[in-house]
Amino acid sequence: xxxxxxxxxxxxxxxxxxxxxxxxxxxxxxxxxxxxxxxxxxxxxxxxxxxxxxxxxxxxxxxxxxxxxxxxxxxxxxxxxxxxxxxxxxxxxxxxxxxxxxxxxxxxxxxxxxxx
Amino acid sequence: xxxxxxxxxxxxxxxxxxxxxxxxxxxxxxxxxxxxxxxxxxxxxxxxxxxxxxxxxxxxxxxxxxxxxxxxxxxxxxxxxxxxxxxxxxxxxxxxxxxxxxxxxxxxxxxxxxx
Numbered sequence: 001x002x003x004x005x006x007x008x009x010x011x012x013x014x015x016x017x018x019x020x021x022x023x024x025x026x027x028x029x030x031x032x033x034x035x036x037x038x039x040x041x042x043x044x045x046x047x048x049x050x051x052x053x054x055x056x057x058x059x060x061x062x063x064x065x066x067x068x069x070x071x072x073x074x075x076x077x078x079x080x081x082x083x084x085x086x087x088x089x090x091x092x093x094x095x096x097x098x099x100x101x102x103x104x105x106x107x108x109x110x111x112x113x114x115x116x
Numbered sequence: 117x118x119x120x121x122x123x124x125x126x127x128x129x130x131x132x133x134x135x136x137x138x139x140x141x142x143x144x145x146x147x148x149x150x151x152x153x154x155x156x157x158x159x160x161x162x163x164x165x166x167x168x169x170x171x172x173x174x175x176x177x178x179x180x181x182x183x184x185x186x187x188x189x190x191x192x193x194x195x196x197x198x199x200x201x202x203x204x205x206x207x208x209x210x211x212x213x214x215x216x217x218x219x220x221x222x223x224x225x226x227x228x229x230x231x
Contacts, residue, residue, distance in 0.1 A: 018179070031217070033218070033219075035219075035221075041121070041223065042221045042223045042224070043160070043204070043206075043219075043221040043223055044220040044221070045219060047216070048218055054120060058218075059218070069121075074136070091160070093158065095217065098136075103148075103208075103217050104162055104165060105150075105159070105162075105217070105219060107152075107159040107160045108159055109158065109159045110159060
């Protein structure tokens with residue numbers, strides 16, 4: 001069974017440009033999460049989809065970030081316009097159950113974003 | 117105060133020894149706790165999950181939870197050089213109605229097992 005995949009693995013862009021990150025969850029997983037790790041800091045939650053609906057977007061830093069999950073399959077996270085402080089590793093995770101606390105989240109390899 | 121706290125390390129142990137990794141959390145209502153292992157440049161990989169007070173063993177790994185003290189630990193017996201990685205403590209602080217399961221992570225403890 002394929003794990004969570006993310007594309008691209010690395011992205012280097014100039015300040016002010018737009019970048020779109022993609023996540024393909026494990027097949028059949030309704031829950032999809034985005035997290036971010038800024039250098040030297042802990043991994044932080046951004047948002048949670050259940051199928052195509054945004055369940056919790058309390059971690060989204062500002063309106064320059066837009067996440068979508070059309071059709072409840074893969075998800076994209078767009079940053080527009082990118083700022084220097086957006087640099088970091090963006091992780092996607094997926095899990096199977098809707099609701100319930102005993103739910104294992106499986107992480108993708110991450111996208112390393114560098115904004116110059 | 118951080119929501120989930122870990123000693124950043126590095127924690128250095130000799131091969132064959134027991135490595136003890138500790139984590140404290142602030143939300144007394146937290147119900148689910150996870151230990152992830154992350155090798156440099158790789159994705160976090162789940163090692164253990166624990167939900168009830170006490171010990172949970174899986175092979176060389178034992179997770180310990182004490183909700184009264186808001187403390188969770190991971191013991192690695194017979195440590196191997198291949199165990200050298202960053203160990204992340206994560207706490208589920210989602211909505212207990214089951215609507216969301218966001219994880220709150222500590223900064224991680226770097227473990228170095230010396231051959």
